[in-house]
Amino acid sequence: MSPVYLDCNATTPVAPEAVAEMLDAMRHAWANPSSTHAPGQAARRVLADARARVAAFVGCQGSELVFTSGATEANHMAVLGALAAARGTARRRWLLSTVEHPGLMALARRLSAEGVAVGWLPVDRQGRLDLAEARAQIAEDVALVSVMGANNETGVVMPVPELAEMARAQGALLHVDATQLPGKAALSFDASGADLMALSAHKLGGPKGVGALVLRKGLTLAPLISGRQERQRRGGTENLHGIVGFAAACSQAAADLAANLARMQALRERLEEGLLRALPGAVIFGREAERLPNTSCLRFGALDAEQVLGRLERAGVVASSGAACSGGGTQPSHVLLAMGQGAELARAGVRFSLGPWHTADDIDRAIAAAERAIGPLLAAARPDTAAVTA
Numbered sequence: 278m279s280p281v282y283l284d285c286n287a288t289t290p291v292a293p294e295a296v297a298e299m300l301d302a303m304r305h306a307w308a309n310p311s312s313t314h315a316p317g318q319a320a321r322r323v324l325a326d327a328r329a330r331v332a333a334f335v336g337c338q339g340s341e342l343v344f345t346s347g348a349t350e351a352n353h354m355a356v357l358g359a360l361a362a363a364r365g366t367a368r369r370r371w372l373l374s375t376v377e378h379p380g381l382m383a384l385a386r387r388l389s390a391e392g393v394a395v396g397w398l399p400v401d402r403q404g405r406l407d408l409a410e411a412r413a414q415i416a417e418d419v420a421l422v423s424v425m426g427a428n429n430e431t432g433v434v435m436p437v438p439e440l441a442e443m444a445r446a447q448g449a450l451l452h453v454d455a456t457q458l459p460g461k462a463a464l465s466f467d468a469s470g471a472d473l474m475a476l477s478a479h480k481l482g483g484p485k486g487v488g489a490l491v492l493r494k495g496l497t498l499a500p501l502i503s504g505r506q507e508r509q510r511r512g513g514t515e516n517l518h519g520i521v522g523f524a525a526a527c528s529q530a531a532a533d534l535a536a537n538l539a540r541m542q543a544l545r546e547r548l549e550e551g552l553l554r555a556l557p558g559a560v561i562f563g564r565e566a567e568r569l570p571n572t573s574c575l576r577f578g579a580l581d582a583e584q585v586l587g588r589l590e591r592a593g594v595v596a597s598s599g600a601a602c603s604g605g606g607t608q609p610s611h612v613l614l615a616m617g618q619g620a621e622l623a624r625a626g627v628r629f630s631l632g633p634w635h636t637a638d639d640i641d642r643a644i645a646a647a648e649r650a651i652g653p654l655l656a657a658a659r660p661d662t663a664a665v666t667a
């Protein structure tokens with residue numbers, strides 16, 4: 278029996294519709310969309326059609342989309358572009374939350390070491406952004422505020438509309454890393470109030486290595502990669518086949534969105550109830566916060582995530598952890614640390630993330646496997662660890 282794959286926040290399998298459309302584009306739209314001859318113009322039309330479909334799904338105009346190699350590149354373009362545009366003005370500060378994706382955290386550390394004024398927006402024990410602190414920090418000297426739409430580890434949703442209002446009132450730009458939203462929440466760039474939004478295709482059934490930065494109309498940022506393509510905003514021959522796959526995944530996600538959200542939420546609840554019942558000592562992180570309907574991050578007592586994940590996989594369940602494993606052992610998750618957990622519990626977070634195709638049977642198999650894999654470990658663990666609250 279194949280394992281139950283519950284790591285959809287890391288990546289999703291490529292949707293059959295995306296595979297079919299990509300193969301078709303590879304066969305029939307292989308020309309360079311910048312070429313003026315007929316095959317090039319045909320490829321250009323395929324690109325325009327894909328752009329329109331992604332834009333319709335994201336709730337923006339096609340001209341506001343810049344296709345990139347993924348969300349990491351889009352995030353870099355947003356931050357480096359916005360900070361460069363503010364250079365020479367009184368807006369010197371970049372604010373970001375303490376639970377951003379590791380790629381953005383690394384950029385913040387790098388820029389801070391280079392002398393950029395970086396400020397941090399904290400979260401509470403449930404992973405919710407501290408709005409009072411954000412209001413205090415978003416001032417006239419801020420060029421850019423960056424926040425994720427929802428956290429990849431805990432699924433906790435960030436208050437984008439409130440931040441958009443605060444940023445607008447102070448004349449700062451708002452950049453939303455929306456990588457985890459498509460297919461898991463209603464998405465509208467226009468309605469969000471964000472100025473910049475990063476997206477990635479492979480989290481919603483598209484291929485890896487393609488994504489987009491949405492740039493609000495009228496906003497011009499220096500490109501990261503110079504060249505003629507994407508209206509001089511991102512050079513390099515477009516990843517046409519990837520972009521077609523991205524569009525197909527968007528169309529697919531849009532078609533069934535409301536039903537998928539409800540199904541995933543019900544299955545996530547089934548999973549959480551089953552795990553809490555089967556494994557006393559299991560605690561859900563961010564349980565009181567608004568969360569994505571597909572994500573559950575738990576600890577099992579204080580058991581180290583890597584140990585739990587190894588046993589889970591041998592029992593037939595693939596999940597993941599925000600804690601990175603680096604030679605010398607498991608590193609605590611920066612997200613759980615930011616939520617006020619100590620190092621031991623910040624190494625204990627195990628994330629299950631569902632996709633729209635999962636069934637109740639998958640979830641029941643996962644619960645049974647977890648009971649077999651983790652139950653004996655938990656029973657043997659120190660009794661006091663189960664009592665520590667999240």
Ligand code: PMP
Pocket residue numbers: 286287346347348349350378380425427428429454456457476477478486487488
């Ligand atoms: N931001 C978030 C919130 C993510 O979850 C991810 C993927 N793990 C990324 C950015 C990076 O996306 P990509 O793989 O497209 O570079």
